[in-house]
Amino acid sequence: MCFAGVTLPRSTGVGLPEKARDQQRLRWRDRLSVKQARIAVGLTLLIGLLFSGIQIMWDLREEQHLIDRTVNQVLATLRESATQAAYGLDETLAARVVSGIFEYDPVYEAELRDNFNNVLARKVEQPSSSNRAFLTQLMFGENQEYEIALQTDAPSGLVGHLRVKIDTDLIADGFLNRASRVLWSGILRNLLLGLVLVAFFYTTLTKPLLGIAAQLRKIDPEKPDSADIDIPTHHSRNELGMILQTMRSLMERVSTNLDRLLEAQKKVRDRENRLSAIVQNVADGILTITPNGRIVEHNAATKEILGMLRDETAKGRTLHEFLMPHAIPLLEHSLEELAAHAQGSGTVEKRFTLPIIRADQKEIDVSIALRPIPDSATPLMTAVLNDITVRKRYEEQLIYMANHDTLTNLPNRSMLERSLSDALQTHKDSAAKRSGATAILFIDLDRFKVINDSLGHDVGDLLLRAVALRLQRVIGRQEIVGRLGGDEFLIIIPELKETQDAAILSQAVLDALAPSFDINGRVLFVTP
Structure with a gap:
């Protein structure tokens, strides 16, 4: 794929370059009349x-x-x-x-x-x-x-x-x-005959041909016109006239085809200029790469995505240089697979996400779409890069918000249900081993409604956050603590080795919530 405008070579017509036409002179020994006379004399x-x-x-x-x-x-x-x-x-x-x-x-x-x-x-x-x-x-x-x-x-x-x-x-x-x-006398007679033949052939052959060459040299290769070819009356019915008539007909066709070619060339140039402008102004990075990942062409957005300076270029470098090390095998495998499928018929495309290290050492995530270029003289592919770092973070944030309580940042009911389901499914899959169990601790705060109604919802929200922090300090890495809603919390112990471990954790929760809470200068007590 090429992003610069392509200019088709202009037709040179049937004429010669000006310098070549000026230098086009026949030596005597190369003229047809001399050659014919030489053969005749011989x-x-x-x-x-x-x-x-x-x-x-x-x-x-x-x-x-x-x-x-x-x-x-x-x-x-x-x-x-x-x-x-x-x-x-x-x-x-x-x-x-x-x-x-x-x-x-x-x-x-x-x-x-x-x-x-x-x-x-x-x-x-x-x-x-x-x-x-x-x-x-x-x-x-x-x-x-x-x-x-x-x-x-x-x-x-x-x-x-x-x-x-x-x-x-x-x-x-x-x-x-x-x-x-x-x-x-015979040799002299033949020499005289040769001179006569030279003059005869020059007059009847070489001179008319030189006239034809002179007419052709006067033709403008940019705008050939059949009217520039004149057919002398005395040659209108012989071979030279036939040649001139054929040249005139050919010139007419060349002129017509040249006009069509110039018109098509202008359309192609305008189309490629528009396409180049579109490619250069899109926000996505568009590249032409070889099957081994070497960059051949790219647009301006590619440099911005890769964090390159204005005077830098990515041409000649490989995409591997901008990837995180663990992502290189994924790219190589995708390129090989795409190159293998490109030999068949139909459109083949590969889409996946790659982590990239920009030239300024900033790490971003990009979505890449690879597609082979059909009918290319050399195997080439187009790669479209889209910076999805912000979108990915937003998606992660949405996922986090969908699975966590907005007040306490603890897992919400939905996430607790999935976690409990996963834990139970794990025990179901390993039932033959008959080892371990899953325990849940349900926590409900006493007198929270009184505090919330008497001191306001702001104080109640702060109290819930403080409770959540103390619960997070109590649980270990395996346990999961979440808020079911209101003043209800739930702790999941997915891998319970001993029953007394649940009792120990329950006592730890009671001990953690026993001390008072300082909320906006107010000392509050809650008991589960």
Whole structure:
């Protein structure tokens, strides 16, 4: 239970705090247009590299076939001259044939031999070298060698051989340059495509979304208004327009619900303020405690009942600290019993009386009512304290007055009858033991009526009080003396051991009443 007013958190709407809205800026790499363009460029780059690789492989194959055709054409062109040189063993003609082969740049070695493997002409140049030898060997292999047989129409047939070697590094260098241009042009094309896509996505996606964000930032979270969301005409029929329309509808519902919430919040606050005022102004102490008796909340009356100063608080302390030691088990048992019953259904309440020692060491009696708080997140109970010290004393006084004579303060007829009945019932219950007895002494004062009539009722009342005092001095702790009414008294001996004890007490009564009584300067005598 809480006594302070509770304030519900105010709705923050759909907007952001002012500081957060000012700091809300998107980095370029976090924008959707950049992300979409990056993905698109990456995909096109991969596709472009894939197709470029396929094209390069296709060109490589065509390049290899072209080399074979070109070399074979060159050799076919010089075949006749080479055959004549080999047939006639003409070294001069052979030298011219070999030199003619070197008109084809990739050739770095040429050799013309007769059919006996005698070299008629041979020319060798240094092959080119590059730092891309690995790629050259991968694509074209080692330097390629071509050889053709030289034959005539004569019966002997073969007259010699013409052999050439091709510099694949030179061929590969040109091919790799072309392939590099293809690759770099594809990469540049994709980069340009990426820039175009960034601009396109920014214009068609990011910029409209930023506009939507700007509209949302302008919305007052305290008073959201759907009119603050503007739907551009060119977006009215696309996805962005649908988003804005959905936001507008949502804003209308949020605004309606916020108004209802604020109204309900005001009602709750007013109700709790009234409840808090009532709780704080009642005379009874109202506390919220845990099942082990620890005080969580309390009202002002609690401090007054517990005798605490204005700047003191009972929060965090336990009720046990304010109880008489013999009353602590009663409280603990009641708390445990209430906590066990609280788990079931229905309303459970415990009422009992506890003696309390206030902070100022004054002892009082309080009536306490304990009840568990339903639907509480943590087990809690309410305790209502009511100071019944005055009422209890008044009740005790009423009981005393109902059972005692107002003049002599001795037990009256009613109390004497109950005492006699109790004594007789005790003997009845223990009849089997056949021990002891109950005796009564009936006392009536002689000549009291004469004194009362002649000297007045005031003197008679004083005399009765004096008689009562002497009778009280005579009896022991077990005996009971009371006034039946008028000048009649009764003494009850509940536990009479010997019969002579009653006679002894009777004589003691006679002896006590024998001396004179001094009443307002008058010497009076009475005899029972």
